[in-house]
Amino acid sequence: MTQLAIIGGTGLTQLSELTIVHREHLTTPYGDPSAEFVTGELHGKKIIFLARHGNPHTIPPHRINYRANLWALHKLGVRQVLAVAAVGGITPLMEPAHIAIPDQIIDYTYDRKHTFFEDDLTEVTHIDFTHPYCRELRTRLHKAANHANIAITETGTYGCTQGPRLETPAEIRRMEQDGCDLVGMTGMPEAALAKELGMSYAAISVVANWAAGKSEGEITMAEIEQHLHHGMAKTAKLLKAFVELS
Numbered sequence: 001m002t003q004l005a006i007i008g009g010t011g012l013t014q015l016s017e018l019t020i021v022h023r024e025h026l027t028t029p030y031g032d033p034s035a036e037f038v039t040g041e042l043h044g045k046k047i048i049f050l051a052r053h054g055n056p057h058t059i060p061p062h063r064i065n066y067r068a069n070l071w072a073l074h075k076l077g078v079r080q081v082l083a084v085a086a087v088g089g090i091t092p093l094m095e096p097a098h099i100a101i102p103d104q105i106i107d108y109t110y111d112r113k114h115t116f117f118e119d120d121l122t123e124v125t126h127i128d129f130t131h132p133y134c135r136e137l138r139t140r141l142h143k144a145a146n147h148a149n150i151a152i153t154e155t156g157t158y159g160c161t162q163g164p165r166l167e168t169p170a171e172i173r174r175m176e177q178d179g180c181d182l183v184g185m186t187g188m189p190e191a192a193l194a195k196e197l198g199m200s201y202a203a204i205s206v207v208a209n210w211a212a213g214k215s216e217g218e219i220t221m222a223e224i225e226q227h228l229h230h231g232m233a234k235t236a237k238l239l240k241a242f243v244e245l246s
């Protein structure tokens with residue numbers, strides 16, 4: 001199996017089923033990654049795990065050093081990345097605790113270090129981003145969900161906001177008009193940086209809450225934690241099926 005990494009987000013700071021073999025801190029030309037890289041065996045298959053927000057969870061989405069994270073993973077030989085992240089649900093199927101495997105992205109972030117192609121260039125490079133998520137990895141996730149009997153949505157447009165605040169209902173209405181099904185804060189520039197490095201990348205979006213204005217009242221952390229707990233239990237089963245079928 002090509003070297004696989006799992007990047008865990010909110011609700012997935014550690015992979016409890018990972019048998020840890022090795023932990024290492026790396027530094028990169030872009031600064032320090034979010035946390036140590038944990039190499040281990042997940043259901044008999046070697047993987048590398050990284051906690052996107054640090055361990056403990058202290059780095060907010062707009063302060064994550066996405067370039068250092070992806071560069072270090074590539075340096076460790078990783079060529080496939082599964083990115084787990086909590087999202088808000090915008091369109092009707094995206095109810096709390098549901099899982100979606102998005103196929104498109106709209107980037108609403110700003111002021112993030114979003115490319116490796118910046119300085120000391122011999123030529124200007126524009127990566128193709130027609131398929132921001134790897135179709136082969138996504139198909140394997142669909143098969144794994146089917147195998148594990150987990151109802152998922154196989155497509156969806158992920159809108160990435162700057163955070164760390166949640167959105168206004170008007171912003172969510174605008175995003176829905178743009179075609180977004182899901183809203184999160186960490187999908188970009190992560191997906192684009194993986195592509196710049198030639199790595200296959202797919203996201204497992206775990207719905208933590210209805211996006212702002214999509215349910216009565218305000219969004220509470222207690223609500224998010226409760227749904228994430230359920231969603232992450234399903235994600236663990238999905239990952240188990242994924243590695244077992246690999």
Ligand code: HPA
Nearest residue numbers: 086087088183184185211
């Ligand atoms: N908006 C943005 N990011 C999120 C949300 C949300 O509602 N829920 C979890 N991550």
